[in-house]
Amino acid sequence: MRRTTIRRASLDAIVAQAEREFPYECCGFIIGNDSSEEVRPIANIQNRMHAEDPVAVPRDARTAFLMEPKEHLAVLNEIDRRKLALRAVYHSHPDHDAYFSATDRAQACSFDPSQPDYPDTVYLVLSIRAAKFTRAAAFVWDPTGGEFVESTLAVE
Numbered sequence: 001m002r003r004t005t006i007r008r009a010s011l012d013a014i015v016a017q018a019e020r021e022f023p024y025e026c027c028g029f030i031i032g033n034d035s036s037e038e039v040r041p042i043a044n045i046q047n048r049m050h051a052e053d054p055v056a057v058p059r060d061a062r063t064a065f066l067m068e069p070k071e072h073l074a075v076l077n078e079i080d081r082r083k084l085a086l087r088a089v090y091h092s093h094p095d096h097d098a099y100f101s102a103t104d105r106a107q108a109c110s111f112d113p114s115q116p117d118y119p120d121t122v123y124l125v126l127s128i129r130a131a132k133f134t135r136a137a138a139f140v141w142d143p144t145g146g147e148f149v150e151s152t153l154a155v156e
């Protein structure tokens, strides 16, 4: 199993966001380099999209997330400008386990179903039950198997 390392401060920030946004999914990025890491929370606009068109967007933010596009783009631009790496994409599962769902996989491979948009990035999923953090799991792309596999998550 591959090993993923994230900083304690990053996990603490993500857990606080996920508990605060419960019962809705939260989302965002961890960016950084070998010596530093920063969390960039992104607004989940799934509730707004669902309210505007519940037929086309049947799920609300309790079981789905959609990143606010301008905030999403701003983080990608910041990574370019500061020459950082996109270390992790994260989201939470309110009242569900920390697994990588078929929807999560489809969303991670939005341009090409056979390859993630960010093949070298870790995907973190946080399980939040009754507004309390229970577990985080990390998933990485396995190019040999062509699937996401769970990775050991070390918090340092």
Ligand SMILES: [Zn+2]
Pocket (backbone or CB within 6 Å): 091, 092, 093, 099, 100, 101, 104, 125
């Ligand atoms: Zn999910």
